[in-house]
Amino acid sequence: MAAMTAVTDEDQGNDSGTRKADGRWDDGLIARRAAAAATRGTAEPVPRAPADDDPAPQVEAYAPADGPLPTRLDALRELVGLSRARLDRDTLAEAGRVLDEAAARQRLSSRHTVIAVAGATGSGKSTLFNALAGATISDTGLRRPTTSQPIACSWTDGAAGLLDRLAVPGRLRRRPHPGPAASDEALQGLVLVDLPDHDSAATEHRAQVDRVLALVDAVIWVVDPEKYADAALHERYLRPLAGHAEVTFVVLNQTDRLPGEAADLVLDDLRRLLDEDGIAVGEHGEPGATVMSLSALTGDGVPELRELLGRFVQDRTAATRRLSADVDAAAARLRPVYVAGGRAGLGERARDAFTDRLAEAVGAAAAGQAAEREWRRNASRACGTPWLRLWRWYENRGLPGSLDRMGQALTPPEEELTARQRVEQAVRTVADDAAEGLPGPWAQAVREAAFTGAEGLPEALDDLAVRAGAPGAGKRGGETETETGRDTGAGAQPGGARPAKPPRPKWWPVAVLAQASMTLLQIFGGLWLVGQIVGVLEPGLVTPALIMLAGVVGGPLVEWACAAAIRGPARRYGQDAERRLREAAAGCGRARVLDPVAAELARYREVRERYVTVTKFSTTGR
Known part of the structure; x- marks a missing residue:
């Protein structure tokens, strides 16, 4: 059979090539190019219509x-x-x-x-x-x-x-x-x-x-x-x-x-x-x-x-x-x-569990109880008998601060480490829950987002606890004291500011007036009896004794009635304090941990949608 010519855009003919003595292939292309170059150098180019047997190459771009x-x-x-x-x-x-x-x-x-x-x-x-x-x-x-x-x-x-x-x-x-x-x-x-x-x-x-x-x-x-x-x-x-x-x-x-x-x-x-x-x-x-x-x-x-x-x-x-x-x-x-076997995502149950762990780490329940005790203490100060308040002052006059402050001072350093460990455990648990059902690289990305966002989270939660006056919080500073040296309690503000006192019910002035009346009755009855004893007043022990007895009995009764009346408001105040601290801790955890994790999950869902588009029209069934 005849030898074949090389395929080129310039050579569209079917002339057979020849092989030189040195073995190199020669289809005449180099000679024709040299001749064409010489012609262009010596004369003006002359337009040439393509012959029927020498069609111009036609290249059609790929049309998907x-x-x-x-x-x-x-x-x-x-x-x-x-x-x-x-x-x-x-x-x-x-x-x-x-x-x-x-x-x-x-x-x-x-x-x-x-x-x-x-x-x-x-x-x-x-x-x-x-x-x-x-x-x-x-x-x-x-x-x-x-x-x-x-x-x-x-x-x-x-x-x-x-x-x-x-x-x-x-x-x-x-x-x-x-x-x-x-x-x-x-x-x-x-x-x-x-x-x-x-x-x-x-x-x-x-x-x-x-x-x-x-x-x-x-x-x-x-x-x-x-x-x-x-x-x-x-x-x-x-x-x-x-x-x-x-x-x-x-x-x-x-x-x-x-x-x-x-x-x-x-x-x-x-x-x-x-x-x-x-x-x-x-x-x-x-x-x-x-x-x-x-x-x-x-x-x-x-x-x-x-x-x-x-x-x-x-x-x-x-x-x-x-x-x-x-x-x-x-x-x-x-x-x-x-693609993995499970369903990716972070459910409400995992979010609530994360919030509960952060609330436990920040001491939200303890802060609520402290706020409730503070409410009761303020009520006792306002509605209690002056003799009982004097006795309490006498007991605490030699102590450096309140019993709560003493409890904080005596808290072992391991307790702070325990709170930090609780935060780390909460982050690790929510990261594992979010990464469950994800392919390996995306699960690792979710965990890294959670751990990176959790850097500084224990310190931020501790600041929240200091602001709320939670027991055991603020060991790195930020505690404030009242003029009497007591703990600020719920609502303490950082930087040495005075705490926001719990609101007083409208009936407190009436209770204070009643307690003052009982005290005046005791004083009046006592002075009357003293006057009779020293002979200044006419003898008659029944009336002053009854007046004094009414004051002595009425004062504790007023205090007991006030204590019973403030039980509900104090509990609600403590619950509100716990809720506020819980929401603050949840917001901090959401901004630092949950939002970055949600962003990674959203990115995974986006790439998963792209992957579904890639495989949706598969021609091989893969």
Whole structure:
């Protein structure tokens, strides 16, 4: 057969090239370029209408279909962008490669379909490549490996960009031999690439196979009766590319070596192996890989393969299907970092439990009890008998501060550590609850957000406790004292300010007046009796004794009645103080811990929605 010419944008003819004595290929291109340059240098350019046999190359940019692929690529691009700060570079490397290759393919011609012919040593792939091209383009023979670099054959012009992307040298770009193969209208747009052996002993050959297989639109795997079950083929290529079944052809070659019905038996066994690899075989009109047998040497079955390739090329969806399969594969690899078994989120029960733990750590209940005691103490001061108040003053006059302050001074340092540990336990528990059901990287991001926000939380809660006057709080400063040296109690203000006294009921002045009246009765009755004893007044013990007894009995009765009346308001005041401190602690914990955790969960839900969009229109069911 005649030698093939290299495919270039300038050379559209079918002139046969010649090989020089030194072995270098010469198709006349360099000479024509030199002549054209000399002509331009000596004369003005003359417009030349393209001849019928020298058409200008036409390159049609890739026009993506209106299907789901553009939406999936956009979602995958957003998914990668949102995940860069949470996932390592290696995890996103494959998705980034798919996006880059998709963008590169979409910038190139959509009229061409690039199909690689791959196979093992001695499988006859180069022979099949030549049979499809109708000429001896790729060398065949007993020397192994025969093919050392990819060789391309393009049926139409405009494929230079695609071949540049595959890094096929210009000297290895060919056109089919003039004849039935070249003039087949169904094959117009086909770019066939013969690859080196995938099991070659040369490492660089295997590297070229792996590189080109990641870039072509479809693959024809050529197997022979001896090595069709080779583990290297199935484990390294067919099984990982099971999702690319719609752009895969598996051809059993060299059937002329099999006697009788042996070819059908081997073909059935090949289908069984493909099924075990997870490759769907396209039969009865169902999508999947094309599996057939032929003999490239005798030509038996080659026309049928050429017809299948013609329909495949004219469909012009190979590139889209290949990119969709690549997106499916990338999404399948990313599934462990976006999908987990449980349901992600932070429920109200976990939030309430976190608030309860913070309230316990800040001492909200103790602050409420202290506020209630302060209310009762103020009521006792206002409504109690003066003799009882005098006795209490006498008992406390030699003590340095109140009993509450003494309790704080005697509190062991371990109590503060216990409060800090309670805060840390609360943060750790809510982080674990929020991370439950999340994939590993996102669970770690949620925990980091919680622990980072919790830095300084114990100190902030301690400040809240100081403001509320909670017992045991304010060991680092901030306590205030009243003029009598007592603890400020509930409502204490930082910085030495006086505490806000509990509000007094409207009936307190009446109770104070009644208690003062009882005291005056006691004093009046006592003075009357003293006057009778010293003889200043007329004797008569009954009346002054009754008056004094009324004051003595009435004072405690008034105090008891006031104590009973203030029980409800004091309890409500303590509950309000506990609620305020609890809400303040909850607000502090929400701003420092819950809000950052919620932001991480919102980010995860956003990327999860993008991932669902990527996998929603999967063509492989992954």
